[in-house]
Amino acid sequence: MIDESQLRRAAALLGRVTNLVAFTGAGVSAESGVPTFRGAEGVWKEFRAEEVATPEAFGRDPKLVWEFYNHRRNRLAEVQPNPAHRVLADFERRFPRFTLVTQNIDGLHALAGSRNVLELHGNLGRVRCTGCGRVFDKRGERLGELPACEACGALLRPDVVWFGELLPQDVWSASLAAVEECEAILVVGTSAVVYPAAGLVEVASRRGATIVVVNLEPTAASELADVSLHGKAGEVLPALWEELKLIATP
């Protein structure tokens, strides 16, 4: 059950802002059938991150790493955006300034119609050449066990951020700039424990921005929240959207 009074509070707070950042994590895509990372059914319960999601692992056993990512890539072909993604695309049209910063690599925000999306951890649909550095969009295509670059023949890798790697600096700078200017941040479906991404909520909090958290359970971001809405993102966000519609815009 969604707490109606908290929902109205969140809508009242968000209703008056003109510059909003949404910061999302795996929980937003859970209802699309994309597994989250932590928790009982999480990806990191089945696989060790050190064995499939680090540059060292790729150097040691690229076939194993590709097997892991090819499995996830192939599953992506079957998943669709859910109401949470779609409402966030509606938010972009409602707020004069809106930036969606996501840790997700599934590309579902863009598929749902969001335009101003900053993908902090890359995108599973893309590959990057380990030789010439070129990036190719291969969403929906089946890749071989050890895919090679069509330009130079070197080994391709998924264009995602692995543990121990730098975030794409342009994306990070744009995300930081967005939270440094926003009046409110809506934190959805993330455990908010992976840095530097999770630090964005702290930056917003230090600046006094309004923080609304939407999650199944309390998270590291909840302590900083002005309002916490507990429930499924695909139910809470549409309900929040309906409340927001009742608020007159300036």
Ligand code: OAD
């Ligand atoms: P996590 O798996 O750590 O957290 C997902 C959060 O979503 C949890 O707090 C869940 O309670 C919540 N959740 C699950 N289903 C939900 C639903 N239907 N509605 C709302 N909330 C729900 O995923 P992230 O926080 O995204 O990084 O993980 C951050 C990063 O850690 C990922 O980007 C990935 C991972 O290791 C890299 O691979 C670099």
